[in-house]
Amino acid sequence: MDQASWDAAYNNVDHIPDGASYPARWQARATTYLAKCLGQGRAQNDLPYGRGxxxxxxxxxxxxAAEGLVVFVHGGYWLKFDKTYWTHLAAGPTLAGWAVAMPSYDLCPDVRIGDITRQVAQAITVAAEQVAGPIALAGHSAGGHLVSRMMEPGMLPDAVAARLVSCVPISPVSDLAPLMNTSMNESLRIDAGEAQAESPVHMTDRLDVPVTVWVGAAERPSFLDQARWQAEAWGVDLVEATDRHHFDVIDALEDPGSAMCRAILRHG
Structure with missing residues (x-):
């Protein structure tokens, strides 16, 4: 395929009805939810976990009292967004009795994807100091890649890794190599070495943590492939959520009784 075809394969916005409106809608819901939680004394924002x-x-x-900690890592192809777009997705886990940490991280091209991986590990490590008990990881799209990378032994401190009870990559990018063919790679700067080192499909040594790969059944074929590749390479469960696309598959996080929340919290 030529570059335009690769770009189309990994373009979600143009293949979702009214796709361009989603970021503003996410941020509005997140802002309202954060304000509510701050007003109730149930939120702390802008906690530092590193420099920058x-x-x-x-x-x-x-x-x-919190039963444990969920860490949600956002997506955006390592190029866009921050924690302020996603706070409403904490509704499901918090209603189920868990605390939720949502980190921002540096973006490409200012850093490389490998740098972001290490930054997310630091964010999880610091957040783990705030809440006792089990830790569950979830991430969407590029965030699905990032939480998957936390399954590499040694990525997290042993004491933090020992507390992990689940990892749910949602619509993850599990093989970075195809993105080398897109125009995004002008900013991502993925080369063959980084594609090998940073792609979850190539992780043969992993922590013994239950993993469920989640994807919307109505997603682009490229994302269905990416999810299936990871589930097959890792030998883990794959859930294809009926009638869900890349931008609404995460809505299930707002419902504590959803199958997605139950998988994250290991309830049923």
Whole structure:
């Protein structure tokens, strides 16, 4: 395929009805939800986990003592967005009694994808100091890639890794090599070495943590492929959510009784 074809294969916005409107809608819902949680004394925002303006996370707390911690890592092809777009997705886990940490991270081309991987590991490590108990990881799109990378032994400190109870990559990018053919790679700067080192499909040594790969059944064929490749390479469960596309598959995080929340929290 030529570059235009590769770009189309990994373009979600133009293949989702009213796709361009989603970011503003996400951020509006997230802002309203964060304000509500702050007003209830259930949120702490802009907690630092490292150096730099983007090395910050928000912590949303449940009513009462937290059963554990969910860390949600956002997507955007490692090029866009920050924690302020996603706070509403903490609703499901917090209603189920879990705290939720949502980090921002530096973006390409200022850093490489491998740098972001290490930054997310640092964010999880610092967030884990705030909440006792089990830790569950979830991430969407590029965030699905990033939480998958946390399954590499040694990526997280042993004490943090020992607390992990689940990892749910949602619509993940599991093989970076195809993105080398897109125009995005002018900013991502993925080369063959980084594609090999940073692609979850090539991770043969992994932590013994339950993993469920999630994807919308109505997603672009490229993302269905990416999810299937990871599930097959890792020998883990794959859920294809009926009638869900790349931008609404994450809505299930707002419902504590959803199959997605139950998989993250290991309830049923």
């Amino acid at each position: 303006d983007r090395a910050l996370f928000d912590l949303i707390l449940p009513q009462g």
